[in-house]
Amino acid sequence: TKVVHGLKSTEVAKTFKKAINKKEGIYAVAGTSEQSSSGTQHSYSEEEKVAFVNWVNKALEKDPDCKHVLPMDPTTNDLFTAVGDGIVLCKMINQSVPDTIDERTINKKKLTPFTIQENLNLALNSASAIGCHVVNIGAEDLKEGRQHLVLGLLWQVIKIGLFADIEISRNEGCLYISLIALLRDGESLEDLMKLSPEELLLRWANYHLEEAGCSKINNFSSDIKDSKAYYNILNQVAPKGDEEGIPPIADRLGCRQFVTATDVVRGNPKLNLAYIANLFNKYPALKKPENQDIDWSSIEGETREERTFRNWMNSLGVNPRVNHLYVDIDDALVIFQLYEKINVPVDWDRVNKPPYSKLGSNMKKLENCNYAVELGKKEAKFSLVGIAGQDLNEGNRKLTQALLWQLMRRYTLNILEELGDGQKVNDDTIVTWVNDTLTQAGKGTISGFKDGSIATSMPVLDLIDAIQPGSIRYDLIKVEDLTEEEKLNNAKYAISMARKIGARVYALPEDLVEVKPKMVMTVFACLMARGMKRV
Ligand SMILES: *[C@@H]1O[C@H](CO)[C@@H](O)[C@H](O)[C@H]1NC(C)=O
Ligand SMILES: *[C@@H]1O[C@H](CO)[C@@H](O)[C@H](O)[C@H]1NC(C)=O
Ligand SMILES: *[C@@H]1O[C@H](CO)[C@@H](O)[C@H](O)[C@H]1NC(C)=O
Numbered sequence: 001t002k003v004v005h006g007l008k009s010t011e012v013a014k015t016f017k018k019a020i021n022k023k024e025g026i027y028a029v030a031g032t033s034e035q036s037s038s039g040t041q042h043s044y045s046e047e048e049k050v051a052f053v054n055w056v057n058k059a060l061e062k063d064p065d066c067k068h069v070l071p072m073d074p075t076t077n078d079l080f081t082a083v084g085d086g087i088v089l090c091k092m093i094n095q096s097v098p099d100t101i102d103e104r105t106i107n108k109k110k111l112t113p114f115t116i117q118e119n120l121n122l123a124l125n126s127a128s129a130i131g132c133h134v135v136n137i138g139a140e141d142l143k144e145g146r147q148h149l150v151l152g153l154l155w156q157v158i159k160i161g162l163f164a165d166i167e168i169s170r171n172e173g174c175l176y177i178s179l180i181a182l183l184r185d186g187e188s189l190e191d192l193m194k195l196s197p198e199e200l201l202l203r204w205a206n207y208h209l210e211e212a213g214c215s216k217i218n219n220f221s222s223d224i225k226d227s228k229a230y231y232n233i234l235n236q237v238a239p240k241g242d243e244e245g246i247p248p249i250a251d252r253l254g255c256r257q258f259v260t261a262t263d264v265v266r267g268n269p270k271l272n273l274a275y276i277a278n279l280f281n282k283y284p285a286l287k288k289p290e291n292q293d294i295d296w297s298s299i300e301g302e303t304r305e306e307r308t309f310r311n312w313m314n315s316l317g318v319n320p321r322v323n324h325l326y327v328d329i330d331d332a333l334v335i336f337q338l339y340e341k342i343n344v345p346v347d348w349d350r351v352n353k354p355p356y357s358k359l360g361s362n363m364k365k366l367e368n369c370n371y372a373v374e375l376g377k378k379e380a381k382f383s384l385v386g387i388a389g390q391d392l393n394e395g396n397r398k399l400t401q402a403l404l405w406q407l408m409r410r411y412t413l414n415i416l417e418e419l420g421d422g423q424k425v426n427d428d429t430i431v432t433w434v435n436d437t438l439t440q441a442g443k444g445t446i447s448g449f450k451d452g453s454i455a456t457s458m459p460v461l462d463l464i465d466a467i468q469p470g471s472i473r474y475d476l477i478k479v480e481d482l483t484e485e486e487k488l489n490n491a492k493y494a495i496s497m498a499r500k501i502g503a504r505v506y507a508l509p510e511d512l513v514e515v516k517p518k519m520v521m522t523v524f525a526c527l528m529a530r531g532m533k534r535v
Pocket of ligand 1: 091098099102103
């Protein structure tokens with residue numbers, strides 16, 4: 001992970017500038033987007049804009065493809081024009097979740113309105129695939145630099161990148177090992193694992209504050225305003241040196257990104273969270289407690305499929321955001337929201353809502369889960385044999401995934417049915433359409449979503465080229481006798497190309513290489529949806 005997150009290397013450090021201009025604070029702009037046609041004012045925070053601009057400048061400093069817009073001046077509105085051609089966004093997404101975007105698919109030279117649109121499609125569909133909520137943002141909004149939307153999207157992308165290392169530490173268990181020291185009365189290790197990245201960072205900060213013998217903090221806003229907490233945390237994680245004030249220690253550690261003294265004093269929670277996350281990524285300074293006897297082998301990390309489900313639901317904007325697939329849906333609230341997205345009516349009067357009282361809270365959650373299963377069986381007509389509310393509530397992986405898959409599948413099919421004026425769509429309809437489209441373009445067909453040829457990605461690439469003739473550069477693809485690496489290479493290109501021509505694909509390259517029929521189905525379905533829009 002050290003190599004991958006080059007962004008967090010110590011050089012990040014030196015960019016800190018007192019760049020905030022005098023007008024800092026909240027800007028109100030008269031929006032021109034759809035939502036604001038009613039006259040709504042959209043506001044954004046100037047200090048956040050400054051911090052994000054500095055972060056992007058540093059992150060892409062050495063990227064030759066961004067020379068035409070970087071470095072941006074944080075005191076101006078440079079940012080909003082710089083994102084207009086999609087390149088910076090694509091690069092930032094790929095930094096946050098490495099390998100999300102295939103370099104070969106970004107249009108870089110002699111941009112036209114059409115190739116810019118492609119870049120923006122690629123950026124938005126890739127952002128969606130990594131779990132950004134992009135439902136109300138379109139390419140137009142980015143092209144026109146609508147400030148609150150640009151900043152909202154950029155913050156989501158940055159945050160996903162900042163939290164990536166926390167996820168890794170989480171999956172490898174190393175984060176918990178030390179934080180066990182911070183377990184509160186009556187908490188189990190499992191409770192610790194249920195914490196969101198924000199909560200984990202708070203625990204981490206408090207871990208160091210406790211080690212320093214200082215009082216704890218409850219949040220990254222008002223509690224850090226006097227900067228004492230930062231001083232003590234920095235002192236704890238810093239390799240010991242001379243006594244210094246915060247700015248020099250922070251400089252030495254290379255952790256001055258995101259906050260200025262002003263931001264600390266104002267207690268901007270977003271920027272302070274980003275600051276702490278960056279500090280954690282570079283100097284976790286966690287040590288293994290000696291007398292802990294825990295079997296870490298029982299901790300299973302998140303599978304690729306689980307991550308795809310999670311990204312899919314987060315991109316639809318479910319509330320709360322799902323950080324942990326099973327824990328965060330144990331009261332089925334997110335499931336109800338997904339039902340609504342597939343037009344299954346939910347009787348919200350029957351739903352228990354948080355905050356749940358301490359006593360009997362699980363009973364309330366279980367009632368919700370029972371109702372969620374009932375809706376699935378009676379209204380959505382899902383196949384939920386042997387699945388009970390309890391399975392969702394307890395987070396039975398296999399059974400919960402069975403429901404989630406049917407939700408995702410229905411969501412995908414609904415899009416096709418809407419495009420096809422309500423005509424029923426099933427796997428066969430999709431394969432037939434794929435076969436017809438491929439045949440008309442003079443390319444080979446597939447027998448279904450398990451067809452072995454899918455491992456090479458050729459059918460997907462051919463279909464993309466059939467939908468948008470001339471889009472695939474066949475000179476970049478290896479067609480025969482592929483090694484595993486070459487298969488993956490084709491698949492990365494295929495997935496990025498699908499997103500670039502406008503298909504909102506959530507599946508990953510590995511899903512094609514391993515021919516995972518469910519995810520393969522979603523790829524073809526999304527391409528079919530894109531193909532149908534052509535006419
Ligand atoms: C995306 O990330 C991968 C891995 O870090 C890198 O090899 C690739 O060049 C990057 N692509 C873009 C478009 O930045
Ligand atoms: C932060 O925590 C303190 C108590 O430590 C509390 O007084 C304050 O209201 C909290 N601020 C926010 C914004 O939640
Ligand atoms: C698609 O084409 C393949 C090969 O020609 C054929 O075996 C398959 O039955 C076709 N499937 C559909 C649904 O048309």
